[in-house]
Amino acid sequence: MNLSMLVFSYGLVSMLLVYxxxxxxQNGNRNIRFLLCVTIILQLVYLMYRSFFTLPLDAxxxxxxxxLILVTELFGLVQxxxxxxxxxxxxxxxxKMKRSSPLPSVDIFIATYNEPLSVITPTIVGAKNVLYPxxxxxxxxxxxxxxxxxxxLCADLNVHxxxxxxxxxxxxxxxxNAMAVTTGEIIVTQDAxxxxxxxxxxxxxxxxxxxxxxxxxxxxxxxxxxxxxxNLKLGRRYANDQDLFMxxxxxxxxxxxxxxxxxxxxxxxxSALDSIGGFASGVITEDMATGLLLQNKGWKSAFVxxxxxxxxxxxxxxxxxxxxxxxxxxxxxxxxxYGIYNKEKLSIKQRFIxxxxxxxxxxxxxxxxxxxLPIIVIFGGVQFIKIHPLVFLSFWLPSLFSQYLTFRITTxxxxxxxxxxxxxYLVAPKLFFAFLRELFIPRRASARFRVTKKxxxxxKRSFDLSAAWPHIVLLLxxxxxxxxxxxxxxxxxxxxYWLVYNMIILSLVIYTCFERTRFDEIQFFDGRxxxxxxxxxKKEHARFDSNACQLYFETxxxxxxxxxxxxxxxxxxxxxxxxxxVEEVENQTxxxxxxxxxxxxxxxxxxxxxxxxxxxxxxxxxxxNYGN
Numbered sequence: 293m294n295l296s297m298l299v300f301s302y303g304l305v306s307m308l309l310v311y312x313x314x315x316x317x318q319n320g321n322r323n324i325r326f327l328l329c330v331t332i333i334l335q336l337v338y339l340m341y342r343s344f345f346t347l348p349l350d351a352x353x354x355x356x357x358x359x360l361i362l363v364t365e366l367f368g369l370v371q372x373x374x375x376x377x378x379x380x381x382x383x384x385x386x387x388k389m390k391r392s393s394p395l396p397s398v399d400i401f402i403a404t405y406n407e408p409l410s411v412i413t414p415t416i417v418g419a420k421n422v423l424y425p426x427x428x429x430x431x432x433x434x435x436x437x438x439x440x441x442x443x444x445l446c447a448d449l450n451v452h453x454x455x456x457x458x459x460x461x462x463x464x465x466x467x468x469n470a471m472a473v474t475t476g477e478i479i480v481t482q483d484a485x486x487x488x489x490x491x492x493x494x495x496x497x498x499x500x501x502x503x504x505x506x507x508x509x510x511x512x513x514x515x516x517x518x519x520x521x522x523n524l525k526l527g528r529r530y531a532n533d534q535d536l537f538m539x540x541x542x543x544x545x546x547x548x549x550x551x552x553x554x555x556x557x558x559x560x561x562x563s564a565l566d567s568i569g570g571f572a573s574g575v576i577t578e579d580m581a582t583g584l585l586l587q588n589k590g591w592k593s594a595f596v597x598x599x600x601x602x603x604x605x606x607x608x609x610x611x612x613x614x615x616x617x618x619x620x621x622x623x624x625x626x627x628x629x630y631g632i633y634n635k636e637k638l639s640i641k642q643r644f645i646x647x648x649x650x651x652x653x654x655x656x657x658x659x660x661x662x663x664x665l666p667i668i669v670i671f672g673g674v675q676f677i678k679i680h681p682l683v684f685l686s687f688w689l690p691s692l693f694s695q696y697l698t699f700r701i702t703t704x705x706x707x708x709x710x711x712x713x714x715x716x717y718l719v720a721p722k723l724f725f726a727f728l729r730e731l732f733i734p735r736r737a738s739a740r741f742r743v744t745k746k747x748x749x750x751x752k753r754s755f756d757l758s759a760a761w762p763h764i765v766l767l768l769x770x771x772x773x774x775x776x777x778x779x780x781x782x783x784x785x786x787x788x789y790w791l792v793y794n795m796i797i798l799s800l801v802i803y804t805c806f807e808r809t810r811f812d813e814i815q816f817f818d819g820r821x822x823x824x825x826x827x828x829x830k831k832e833h834a835r836f837d838s839n840a841c842q843l844y845f846e847t848x849x850x851x852x853x854x855x856x857x858x859x860x861x862x863x864x865x866x867x868x869x870x871x872x873x874v875e876e877v878e879n880q881t882x883x884x885x886x887x888x889x890x891x892x893x894x895x896x897x898x899x900x901x902x903x904x905x906x907x908x909x910x911x912x913x914x915x916x917n918y919g920n
Contacts, residue, residue: 338691346684386595398479434469500561717801844882
């Protein structure tokens with residue numbers, strides 16, 4: 293058997309082995325370890341082959357670009373090792389110990405700065421509505437905006453209002469200020485848009501029966517569509533951008549005691565926070581730093597993978613990029629200020645998992661290389677591979693195939709390869725340069741902390757040119773490169789396949805930057821409202837905004853004010869005792885839902901947020917006549 297046949301046989305056998313491992317998983321053997329190990333072995337073989345046999349060393353530019361590509365491919369190997377560590381142990385919620393002492397007192401901190409009342413109100417009502425002995429539960433609105441209307445709202449809803457003279461250390465400072473004037477043994481931290489379900493405490497509190505548990509985290513879920521679900525018209529066929537991290541990676545991290553505190557929907561033992569001096573400050577991701585310091589102190593954490601609170605994800609492309617920018621920069625800040633690899637009480641696996649967070653954000657470098665390389669190859673005649681195509685494919689395809697199947701299994705259907713690429717390429721240009729600045733030109737400690745806007749109203753469709761322009765420029769160069777390729781009749785160039793793939797992804801990224809109107813926002817749901825008119829029952833198309841508690845009709849609907857209706861959302865039905873017309877403009881009617889009391893509103897919120905807002909849920913909203 294000659295060498296070529298041996299190489300081809302390796303490729304064929306490797307592909308069959310990978311597919312066999314995948315079939316074993318699909319047919320009931322849910323242990324992913326075999327596939328993960330095979331994936332890493334195939335990647336190692338491929339990278340060794342690439343390093344020793346495919347690098348063109350005949351010109352300086354070829355050497356530079358070949359090494360750049362090889363470095364970016366190493367990110368894939370690191371990612372596979374990360375997956376191996378995370379998913380080696382299947383997730384099971386940690387066992388709860390029996391309580392041997394009275395229920396502890398609980399303080400719920402709702403941190404707010406500039407969110408509108410329509411966003412804050414359901415959060416406050418939801419917190420008040422949580423099941424727990426009333427004498428042991430207090431709700432505190434921690435307002436760094438020092439707003440009179442928020443203080444009045446707190447008085448109306450009978451919750452505590454806390455503010456402070458300055459905004460030092462942003463959210464961390466806000467929470468630490470609240471700690472200084474409260475006494476609850478357990479502290480719940482909530483973002484201003486995250487509405488708690490009634491069973492939030494009943495599902496989580498028993499973990500604190502273990503005296504070594506410092507904090508309990510639940511996933512953030514979102515009742516609106518993210519920018520990709522909305523702007524790409526994917527709806528809930530694909531999961532929210534955050535679902536993969538919240539519902540898959542966080543439980544896996546918990547198996548290695550490296551779960552991350554994510555800023556909201558979390559409970560803390562006050563004495564544990566006191567042991568590290570309160571919430572970590574001096575970084576813009578105080579949540580990551582706080583969890584890291586607690587785990588390094590020897591405290592344990594627990595993850596409850598249930599939808600116990602829902603809120604709003606970033607509602608515009610600009611806010612999404614700023615949010616990712618803040619998370620990435622904050623990770624670098626945590627590394628520089630608090631360190632990761634020097635934490636003596638963290639295990640090697642814990643350090644690697646936290647350290648991978650830094651690598652993940654810095655991997656935007658690889659996205660830029662992938663975007664630029666096809667253009668460089670065609671315009672500059674650069675070679676980054678020097679080998680016969682069939683020989684190369686025999687090593688590359690098994691590695692790629694194994695990574696793809698591993699991706700499918702580990703993501704558990706929470707995203708697709710194309711959608712995940714669009715997400716990463718959208719933010720790559722701005723994030724890469726932001727991280728470079730954070731690494732080498734640190735900002736002043738007093739630099740303003742920017743809160744992600746919530747409750748944004750988009751009345752007109754628009755195009756976010758500031759987010760799209762790098763991708764427009766890149767797509768233009770790709771078209772020019774394609775023209776050059778076709779006119780010159782270049783052959784044997786690997787760059788053309790890469791070029792076409794990039795053009796597809798860049799086109800989708802640019803399309804994502806077309807913002808849709810408020811009627812396409814996540815908290816709005818298509819449906820039908822049945823109203824009674826002189827001619828009998830007439831159906832009008834309407835959409836529902838759960839924040840403002842308003843129905844939007846795309847025609848001048850004939851609404852009978854004061855007449856009872858039922859709002860139906862899938863199997864959920866809730867009586868609406870009063871609809872009030874608030875606006876009739878350009879053949880569009882807006883009606884506000886007026887509840888009889890705060891208790892009635894609380895019951896509505898409990899029913900509404902009990903819905904599953906996962907990607908498999910396709911809500912069908914309707915309001916129909918109720919009563920006489």
